Amino acid sequence: MLGIKEKLKEKVEIQREEVTKLLKNYGDVKIGDITIAQVIGGMRGLKVLVTDISYLDPFEGIRYRGYTVDEVLEKLPKPKGAEMPYDEAQFYLLMTGDIPTEEEVREVIDIFKEKRKVPNYVYRVLDSMPREARPDVMLAVAVGTMQQESVFAKAYAENKITKQNAWEYMFEDVLNLLPKIPMIAAYIYRLKYKNNEQIPQNPDLDFGGNFAYMMGIDKPYDDFSRLYFILLSDHESGNVSAHTTHLVASAWADAYYSLAAGINGLSGPLHGGATQEALKWFQELLKKLNKIPTKQELEQFCWDTLNAGQVIPGYGHAVLRNKDPRFETQLKFGEQYLANDNLFKLVIVAYKIVPNILKHYTSIKNPWPNVDNISGTIHSHYGIPEDFFSVLFDISIAIGSLSNILWDRALEYPIGRPRSVTIDQLSKFVTNKI
Numbered sequence: 001m002l003g004i005k006e007k008l009k010e011k012v013e014i015q016r017e018e019v020t021k022l023l024k025n026y027g028d029v030k031i032g033d034i035t036i037a038q039v040i041g042g043m044r045g046l047k048v049l050v051t052d053i054s055y056l057d058p059f060e061g062i063r064y065r066g067y068t069v070d071e072v073l074e075k076l077p078k079p080k081g082a083e084m085p086y087d088e089a090q091f092y093l094l095m096t097g098d099i100p101t102e103e104e105v106r107e108v109i110d111i112f113k114e115k116r117k118v119p120n121y122v123y124r125v126l127d128s129m130p131r132e133a134r135p136d137v138m139l140a141v142a143v144g145t146m147q148q149e150s151v152f153a154k155a156y157a158e159n160k161i162t163k164q165n166a167w168e169y170m171f172e173d174v175l176n177l178l179p180k181i182p183m184i185a186a187y188i189y190r191l192k193y194k195n196n197e198q199i200p201q202n203p204d205l206d207f208g209g210n211f212a213y214m215m216g217i218d219k220p221y222d223d224f225s226r227l228y229f230i231l232l233s234d235h236e237s238g239n240v241s242a243h244t245t246h247l248v249a250s251a252w253a254d255a256y257y258s259l260a261a262g263i264n265g266l267s268g269p270l271h272g273g274a275t276q277e278a279l280k281w282f283q284e285l286l287k288k289l290n291k292i293p294t295k296q297e298l299e300q301f302c303w304d305t306l307n308a309g310q311v312i313p314g315y316g317h318a319v320l321r322n323k324d325p326r327f328e329t330q331l332k333f334g335e336q337y338l339a340n341d342n343l344f345k346l347v348i349v350a351y352k353i354v355p356n357i358l359k360h361y362t363s364i365k366n367p368w369p370n371v372d373n374i375s376g377t378i379h380s381h382y383g384i385p386e387d388f389f390s391v392l393f394d395i396s397i398a399i400g401s402l403s404n405i406l407w408d409r410a411l412e413y414p415i416g417r418p419r420s421v422t423i424d425q426l427s428k429f430v431t432n433k434i
């Protein structure tokens with residue numbers, strides 16, 4: 001048996017006992033109240049999901065299995081000569097909760113390499129899609145097309161699946177699917193934007209390194225890919241894409257159906273699309289002034305946006321109430337490699353000015369730049385067009401979402417099914433209270 005599976009088996013037993021104990025002894029303990037504002041307001045702030053993969057502390061930022069961004073970047077094994085860790089190591093951490101040894105990560109790298117070959121029919125489907133199709137739609141189609149490969153779905157059809165063993169079939173699907181995602185993404189990129197001049201994979205390279213290689217982008221883009229896929233891999237399970245993947249899987253859909261749904265969930269401008277919006281805002285500003293703005297010019301541009309009734313993209317967060325460590329980490333990367341890029345210079349100037357305006361003139365709860373504020377600037381520095389940004393985000397979320405649904409099956413979580421109320425019923429709650 002694979003080392004990672006053996007470790008998972010041990011941990012699954014322990015966590016199952018813990019969940020059973022909680023349900024049996026403390027199932028009735030209340031952990032919160034629900035207000036009308038939360039019901040109408042997208043369930044914001046309601047603690048109604050459970051995951052151990054990552055936790056978003058409103059003040060400290062994200063912790064992956066308890067480790068901060070800095071700890072993860074320092075502790076996870078790295079490829080020789082690289083500054084950023086293996087994405088395979090992040091996968092190991094999210095799946096098992098442990099920082100892998102060199103040997104443990106080597107096993108995952110080897111399995112991923114063995115499983116990353118994409119079936120030819122997927123390329124035929126992609127080739128036949130209109131070139132105007134959005135690249136994230138193409139990725140979702142490719143993942144859906146491979147559903148017929150699902151070991152989980154096949155075992156279910158053969159009546160082999162039980163609540164206890166379901167996770168083992170899910171594990172096989174996760175190992176088969178995840179390594180193919182960056183391969184398909186790079187193929188879509190070259191198909192759409194590089195005249196379909198494909199670059200074959202490099203069998204010596206890891207998940208992030210091989211992705212950069214197949215994209216045809218030189219160093220240090222390999223390290224940026226590794227970093228970006230780690231930073232965006234998970235942000236609790238309540239964001240739209242993670243939540244969608246989890247919900248679809250809760251009805252025992254396999255990993256292919258579930259991830260394809262999550263990819264669609266990421267596409268909206270308030271979620272994955274915000275990277276694109278933030279870049280556009282900076283580009284418009286630069287185009288308008290044709291230089292790095294003074295403080296007054298930048299303030300005026302902010303006012304123009306706010307007075308037009310729009311939000312300033314790339315600032316604020318629904319949960320975080322402090323600086324986003326994922327922004328800060330990318331800022332450090334930019335300071336090292338993008339110092340002469342005008343858009344990057346603008347990101348830094350805006351960092352010093354925009355939060356003050358938002359803080360004083362809006363009711364924003366967190367005026368600091370979020371992760372999407374800077375990612376687009378770095379992607380575009382490496383020549384990547386805006387409509388491909390969400391595919392990069394999709395590769396990242398695949399790591400966390402697939403880890404989440406593996407654990408959903410391991411801990412035998414049931415189908416998700418919250419109740420709804422009518423507006424009339426809500427009004428009656430109020431009348432009855434008065």
Ligand code: HAX
Pocket residue numbers: 239269270271272274310311312313314315316317318319358362363364365366370371372
């Ligand atoms: N510019 C101007 N006003 C803003 C603002 C911004 N960037 N962010 C929030 N506000 C305003 C809100 O519109 C709201 O105004 P009203 O009271 O008049 O309705 C007020 O400040 C309070 O909002 P909030 O409670 O601080 O924030 P929300 O939880 O409602 O929304 C959002 C969080 C991220 C959606 C919001 O900050 C926003 O729209 N930001 C810009 C878009 C963006 O950067 N999105 C990416 C977020 C990161 C992410 O999840 N990526 O996947």
